[in-house]
Structure formats: structure tokens, C-alpha cells
Amino acid sequence: MKIQCILNGKLTLIETEVQDLLSDSLRKNGLLSVKNGCYQGKCGACTILLNKRPVPSCLVYTSSLNNDEVETLEYFYKSEDYQDIEEAFVILGIKLCGFCNAGTLFTLYDILQRSKQFQKKELETKIRTINCDCVEEESLLKAVLLAKQIKDRRLGEEIKKYGKR
């Protein structure tokens, strides 16, 4: 069967079987930033943005998509939100292993989008969802706070340049 969705900004038909998981379908379509680590939604390696929300694609049946917006890291890498995080990583010397990138980056993205007060406990809970040895919690906490500053600075400059968006 063919399922329609907006994949990385483009209207796409994905060929799938009924029981296919979205993580497998995306990988079949060459989107290898989606990794399969647990098939239980625990590790975050298969995280994608589904309608702008990070979800574990190993828990989504491809056949359940219904004109949803799906974004993988390949698309996210082109965004300004990613650049804010990347800058923070470079400053702090953080390098990801390649397996947890989707989970880590989309977690930080989600925090930057939704957290209002950036309280340590709330941040810790969200960051704890990332199951990887390559970077530990404290570094990621620093990264998200720094990325927020970078983002605020960028938005401030845009406002100065273009007026309020």
C-alpha cells in the first residue's frame, strides 16, 4: 500500500506493508539518521518530528500516517534551530556518537521550543530520556542552556533587522 505524508517538507507517497514500522520505512527510503536501538520507544535513536513533535518512529505504524508531517534529522540539519544547538555543541566540545543523534538533537529542540522556564528538574527529566553513553547529562544541560542563549541572541538580531516577525 502507499501512504501519503509530508516527508521532510515534500508531499511523498511511502510504499509500505501494513505492519511496517515508520523507523524501518524511513530507513528503507534512505533516511538513515533514524536508527533502530530498542524497538520499544525507550532509547530515542529512532526519534523523528511528527507534526513538529518528537516521537519514537519505532512505535508508529507507517500505515497509520494520514497526511502527517514527518521530519527527520536530514531535514532538521538545514534549520536554524539546529544551528543554534550545533554552535552550543562546538563551544562545549560535544561530539555525538552518531547513533543517538536523533534522540539527542530532537530532545534539545523540543526543550528549546516548549520549555518556558528552563528549570533544572524539568530539563533533567527530558534529557534523561536519551539513552546513550557518548554524552552525559550535565554536558547536555549546559548545551541546552547555551543553545537557548544563542537562539535568543539570533531572534533578537532578527527582530532588529526585520522588525517583529
Added chain:
Amino acid sequence: MEKDKLDFEKNIQVISAQNLEELFYFQKSVRDLYIVGAGTTKEHLSNSHKGIKSILFTRTITDLCQIEKKERYIDIGSASSLAQILELGEKIIPKVFYDALKSIANPFIKNLATIGGNICYTKKRLTLFSPLLALEAGLEFKASASDTLYIPISKFHEVPKGYFLSKIRIPIEDWDISIFKKLGPQETINAFSAFFTFLAQIEKTVVVDVRIAFCGNISFRHKELENKLLGIRLPLSNKFKNELILEAEELYNLRFEADQKKNKIDLDSDALLKQQYLNLLSFSLDYLS
């Protein structure tokens, strides 16, 4: 085993509905349509659900994702994601419900899983059932635009044939004591998982309302027990509290025996679950002592 799984997989039809009207149409026209939320348990397309010919995911139906807050209750569409509900905040939704939502899985799974899916899971009562039971939530089921069934959650066993869960209505009341506790492994659900909720309203040192709900191997609210507390002047004496605990144990045993005749209950886990229930009841009653 594997053979069954595969025979079953071959002929499944996946149906998409854009809105409620389409959903009603498919409900009527497609035989044995199986309606699920997001399908995060991944059981629907497995051998535990043999005989499913057609499946429909409600996750994308906007009409079922609406949340409406009124003065005395809050209506939550069955396809609302747990994250969506959690974002309303502790001040909008009852504390025990909020605590229960927080304790589920991780934020990514909460972005996907629906409240309807959590309530309708049949193998075991999941996290949200206990607080909703205590809050006396109501469940709205629909077969069509004009055919609606309202079932209090205390009477809910399984989705009535030909209907789907459309809405959950949660009364909003002020509670002086709100306790929710998840028991068992924190990261998964197994035979040792259970959920305890205790609510109490106190006016001028008198208990005016109390709700105690427990969902583990068996799920219940013991109205007899709650009634004993109504009108009691605080603080509770130790003697009264101990008598209440003994009675709670007897009621638990009776309920267990009754349920065991109907369903297969995991005996290994039950001694622990029963003791945890009594412990938490004691802990909650200490608040009244």
C-alpha cells in the same frame, strides 16, 4: 505462534478517516472495524489480536483531539495525546491525573500515546485508570452522530460493540488530599505494576468526601470503605484506622476471589500488590490522623 501471526497479517486493511463523519461512516460500513488510538503497544498488528480484518487509527482525527475545559469538568477527546493533556498543567487538570500522566513512559512516547488507548487497554488496567476511577470520570462512546452512550468509568469493562470511545469527561473538584502512586517497575508495565489513588475533601475537620481506587491485578473502588470515612471527625484514631485497614484487607480478598473466578490472575504478584495497597492506604489515612 509465528504461523498464526503471519496468516493474520496478510489480509488486514488500514482505513484512514479525516474527521468524525468519515469515522462514523466506516464504523457502519466496514465489518469488524478495529479502532485504535496511536497503536503504541504494537499489539494490534500481532497475533494477540487475531481476527482483525480492518483497523483505523484515530490519532489524526482532529475532532477527537479536542480538549474543552468547563467550570466543573474537563472534556478530553479520546485521541488527545498524553503530552497534549500534560501541557495543560497541574493547575488545570486534577493533581492525581497530572501525576499519573507524568509517570507514564517518557516525553516522546507521551507525544504519541493517546488517553483513549490507555483507558481501553484490556489486558491490564494501565496508569490512568486508577485516578480516573477515583475522579469518577465518565466515558462517552459513539456509534454515530446521534447514537451516544455514556458509561461511568466504574462500569467500564470493554468498548461496547459497534461503538468507539470519543470523549472522557473528568469532573473538576477541589481535593484537600490528592495522592497518586505508581507501583512496580518504573520503566515498564508487568504483573507487578499497580496504581493507587486517594482523594479526600475535608471541611472543618470532617471528612466530606473520600475516594480510594486501586488498579493492579484487580481494580476497584471500595465504596463500603469510603462510606465508613464519610462524616468522620478528624483526627482519625489509631484504633479506627487499624480497623479500617483490616476491613480493607477483607474486601480486597473478597474482590480477588470474585475476579479470580472470572479471569486468570497472576498469583505470584498478588501478595505484594495487596500489601502495597494496604500500606498505601495506611499512609493515606495517616494524613487524616
Added chain:
Amino acid sequence: MCAKTQKKQFEFINSYYSDLSLDEQVIALIVRSPVASGTIRSINHPSLPEGYSIFTKKDLRWETDIEVLDTKIPLLAYEKISYEGEAIAIVCGPSIHVARRIIAGLDIQFTEALEEAKNPEEDIVLHDIFTRAIDMSQNKKKIGSEIESLKDETIYTINKTYSTKIKHEFYKESIGCLAHFSKKNLSIFTPSLWAQNLVENVSAVTNIATEFISIKKTISHHLSESNIWAESYIACLASYASLLLEKPVFLQIEKKDEIPFFYNSPEFSTSFNVSFTSEGKILSIDAHCQIDCGAFPIFKEEIINRTKVACIGAYSIPEQKIRVDILKSAKPPLSIDINAVDTHAQFAIEVLMQDIAMKLKLFPHELRLKNIETAQSGILDLGAEEIPSLIETSIDKSQFLRRYATYNLVSQDPELFLKHKPCRGIGMSIGFQGSSFASSILENKRKELSITLRTDESVIIHAHTHSKQIANIWKQMAAQELSIPPEKIKLDPSYAVLSDAFPSTIHRNINITTSLIKRCAKGIEAKRFHEALPIVEKKAIYTQRPKTWNLKKLEGKPYFSYAWASAVIDLEIDSYSYEVLIKKIWVTIHAGKILNREDAEKSVKKNIQQQLSRYLPEESYVSFLIDLHFISSEDDPKEIGSLMNNVIPSALHSALTLALQKPIPQLPLVHDSVFKLIKGKENENTMHS
């Protein structure tokens, strides 16, 4: 083999193997035995679709087992099934869904073995008994006279059994590989950390000469968890299928099969019979360790030898009898972290110390200090002289005495137990991580390293590690010695991995390589301004020296180096829900020179978290406090990557024992076990009152 040829045969690919694909690639899935023992008579499919194939043992024309040092593991079972789920065939074809359907539709005819009365002794495939009695005439002054004077004292005995069985849970790329046979050449894309073993086995199974096999080394993940033989096994299956089909074959173990069949950690059990005086002097120890290694016990000797050493550890006990049995059972071959082979033995001896201390009403650290072996010639030398300072620091930082006394008082008093909710406990332990075991069958006896100072004044260290932290440490070490910025130092990725007979997880350890780097750097420094560049300096160390280590007598220095640590864990048990809540952990480590404190701390903290999640699998880890203290020195940096494996479990067990005042039957611990222990204690209290 020249370097160019080696380079052609071994290449690093900066990708995960599961992200790779080749044209006309087929997938392969393993078919597993439905029975635990017996014989397969036939495996057929009524109507195999075109493009799909099934291979069984009958299709293997040459070698049918893989060889892992001392053990052979069958690739595909047929005449003899050894455990339920053992691989009996592989199905290959273009679609994974169709392959699954084929497996589901297979007609497997088998004869199940009859149940026979079994002699338990037959399950022991290897055992070793070590006994030692301190020669009184030689040590009369010290130990001999002590024992003589204690003859009239009351001697206590204790009989205890401790067991552990960890379940792994980790999130990584599944085991697998991509093999491609074409025109006489076989390429294997694999994350394997044991290239030589892989190539040798593939060559034996496919009859392809090793010079025609090339390894494309992909990214490895979660190094210490790696099952070092699994990749060789998978590569053999995939390579053989590729040879027959003449197509690329992608074989990846399904997630549900990975842990049960490739990460089956052994069940350890150690029983002790110990005698000691009321003062806490341990007079004799009779330890019996049993390790269930599954159907094909691998690394038996390594496990036995290191377990014996760890059972004695740093303790000076006049009479020692250690028996280690390797048991065979109808389970998959074990997977073991080679860097933590002796974890259970260290755990068992440490919790024994706690039990003895509780029996004698001594403080646990006092008991240890009374029995620590300080370096003496002819006896086991593990650098125990570092231990007293470790223990003192831990005790001091954690206010151990005060907490221990208080918690013990409350837990022991039936009037106070569970009345003062929750139950609290505090436990301490010591442990070591040894690197380069002198009798290891998994390491080169002679380790060498070379460094090149190039004409542009950059430096190449001809070694390779998969760990970024270790790479940084080596670069910093070389940078310091040569007064060159670390940015000018590189590791050589084309290092001759293929000629490396042993898995790279274990032998390229930080301590030895650091020592070699220093020596090479000194050599270069001496030649630097006298000789033309480039300068290549090569040094070697013999880590296995008969003069300094006697395996038979367990005398001398068993490891090239060792790092000691002490841990204290303060916890409470919620007496309503039986949850175990860690309040705080204090860890003190003798780590040698610390080149990067932040990295070291991060690594240790991660290790602690990992250990807790293994031994308390039902708890979620809200942040608890870790107080980490390094006792640094000018010694070379020590290997501490698995050190917490050897201190956290025993400290945890001891804290739980104190809180519950009952022996903990087995770790990991779940709420149900806590509940039963508390109930048991309550019943005891009721009976005594």
C-alpha cells in the same frame, strides 16, 4: 604481510554497518530450534518463493563451527541441538517480511531427546581447586605467632552463598554484518573488534584464503558490552550465504533475539565456608564458585584464573581453598565483559566481609583493615598498600561510622524496625580493576608500540582505540613528554589490526600503552636533535613474566597494574512500596595520574548509573548525589573503565543487608524480593517478641 596489503585487507569505514547497502543485496534471517535438545530430521518449506533460499548445516561444505580460542561453537545445529533457540538454518531473500513468513511456514521435523537422569557432575566441564596454607615456619613472626596465640580463642564459622545474574539492557545497533563475495574476493562490513578471529573463522568456513578476505571496519558501539565472538559467528553465516548466492548478504540479529542468544550473561554462585576469631581475624576460607557458562563455555581458563585471584583479593587468610567450577547447561554460549570477568568473585568476597562484620558486630572497614594483605614476597601482590588510605577517605567523607551505627540500631530493634519508616542502610566495599592479567589467554604476552616523529614535527602513535577518552589521554601523554601541542598528535587508524590475535577491547589498555608511549617519547626526545626526521621509536613490554607471577601457586603480581576503589552507598527502602531509593554514593579511587579530570569523572559516573540500573532494574534514577574523589599520584594513568562493576554491587548489597537485617538471596533485586525479606523479618520479630 606488507603494510600496503594489510591496508587493502583492513579499512575503517565511518558508518554503521546497518546503514550500508549494496546492489542486489539480500537479507538473511536465522531460524531457531523449537526444542532444547534433540536432532533435526529435516527443514523444508512447502512452496519456497523464487529468489529465496534456506541453508542448513548440510550446506556447509567445510568448517561447520567457529573457533573462539579454546572452544568451538556450531554455526548451525543439526544432529545435536544444545539449547532451545539454537540456530538451525538461515533463510535468505530480498524481503524481510517474506523471509519471516517463510520461517513461520517452515516444516521442521525433529526428534526431541528423551529426558535422562542427569549426573550433576557431568555438567562441570572444567574445574580448578587451589589450596594454600601459609607456611608457619617462614612467616612465624607475623602470621604464625598470631594464629598460635589465637588457639584458645573461640572460632566462629559462617556458611554463605551469594549469586548474581544480570540481565543486559542496552540500546545499540544490533549485531550483524554485510558480506559480499564477488570474483574470488570477500568483503565483510562489520563492527567487529576481533578482526583476526573473524577472518580466520570465515576463511575456514568458506574455504576462501585469508588474503582474499577484506574487513571493512564499521563503527562499534557500546564497547564494553560487545560480545566479542558474535560478530565472527554472524560474519561466517553471512559470508557463506554470500558465497553460495554470489550476492551481498545482510544479516542482522533481530532485537528480540539479541539479548537472549548473544548477551546471555552467566549465572554466578559462590559459597563460602569461613572461620574467624571474635576479633575479626579470618583464619580460613573455603570458597566454591560455580559459573554456568551455557552450552559452549568460552574463555573457561580465563574465568577460572581470574576468579581465583579475585576470591582471595587483598585479604591475607592463612588457609585458603578456592574451587571454581565451569558448568555447562542448555543455554546459549555466554557473553561476558572480558574486563569484568572477576566482578562476581569480588562481589562475593566483599559481601562476605559485610556478613562477618555483622556477625561479630564489628564495623565493616575495621574487619577489612584487620585482614588486608600488604605486599609480601611470595604472596599475591595486588597493591593492597593503597587500600587503607582509600578506606579512610571513604569512611571520613561519608560519616560512615555515625550512619552505620544509627541505621544498624534501628534495623535491629524490633520496636523500631518499620516504625521509623523507611528502613535505611549504608554499605561499603573495596574492589579493583586489574589490567593485563599475567596468565591471560586473551592478550599478547609481549606488547609493543611505535611512535613516529614526522618531518613536519607532527607525531603519529601507531595504535588504535575505539574510546575517545583513551585516545585523548594518549595524545596528552605524548604531548607532555614531547612538549608538542596535542593537536599535532594523531593515532594511526591503519594500524595492523589484522595481525592482532586478540580482541581490541581488552589488550590495548590505557596503562600499558601509556607506559609504552612515555618510553617511546623519551626515546624520540633523546634522538630528536641528533638524527634526521622522521624518527621511529619502537618499545615493548612483557606483561606476562614467569618470574613475577606464578599461576599455580597464585603468588606474585597477577596484573600489570591495578586501580583500587572504595564505595559507600547510603540508601533507604520505602516500606510502603518497597522501592529502593539511593540517597548518596561516595566513591574514592586510586587512579594514578589524572590527565583529564572531567572525562574521568563522567566515565565513572556513567559506570555507576549503569551498575545501579543493572542491580536495581525496577527503579528509575532521579538524580542522586555522587561524591567522587580521586587520590591522584604520579603513577601512570590506571584503567578504571570497569572499576565500578567491582565496587557498586557489593556496596549496594551490604547496604541492603543492613537495612533489612537479612541476607539478600540474589542480585538483581526487585520489589517482590524486598517485600518477602521484610515480611520474613517482621515474622521473626513477631516470633521473638
